Every structure is written in structure tokens, then in C-alpha cells.
Amino acid sequence: MSKKIQNPEMPVPKTPQMSERDFLNDQLTTEKYMTNSYSVGLNELSNNQLYLDISSIFNETQNCQREVYNVMFRKGFYSLEAADQQKLSQTYQQFSGYTSQFPYQQ
Numbered sequence: 261m262s263k264k265i266q267n268p269e270m271p272v273p274k275t276p277q278m279s280e281r282d283f284l285n286d287q288l289t290t291e292k293y294m295t296n297s298y299s300v301g302l303n304e305l306s307n308n309q310l311y312l313d314i315s316s317i318f319n320e321t322q323n324c325q326r327e328v329y330n331v332m333f334r335k336g337f338y339s340l341e342a343a344d345q346q347k348l349s350q351t352y353q354q355f356s357g358y359t360s361q362f363p364y365q366q
Contacts, residue, residue: 269336281337284328291325
């Protein structure tokens, strides 16, 4: 049985105009797109100074994305599903065996 974790949802008017939820969702989507794009760029940069500059911008963007998510969660626009302990244990057991396949052991 899954349990939803969610704050009470802030009422949003049902009108054709964009609501606060719409604006936040648009901003979150944009931030996710930007962090993905910066990540790809960081993987391909050869100039160290440019890498450091873009890395700093990436971190700021990632932090902004997280803050928008937190605002949406507080307002009840996002919900999470509590994981079942048995399912967590099974998944952990399934993937913990893969560590022996890593080329470099810790």
C-alpha cells in the first residue's frame, strides 16, 4: 500500500490565465532544461576557465531548480510516494551485487 506525502494544495483558480502553479511549473521545467544543457556543455568543454565559469552557473541554476521544487512542494503542487521498506530492501539487494562488476573496487 503506497502512502502519498503531500502538503495541502494551495487553491488555484480554474481560468484561462496562467496561475501561480502554471508559472512555477514553467519555471521548474525551464530550470531542469537549463541544468541538463549546462551538464552536457560541461562534459564537452576543454577550456578550463570557461569550464569553471559554466560550472558556477550550473550550480546556481541547480540550486534555483531545487528551490522552485521546494516552493511547489510546500504549496502542495508536488506529491511524493512513501517507499515501502520491503521494496527498498529488495531493490538494495538486487543492485548491491553489481558492485563486484565495477572495474575499480573500493
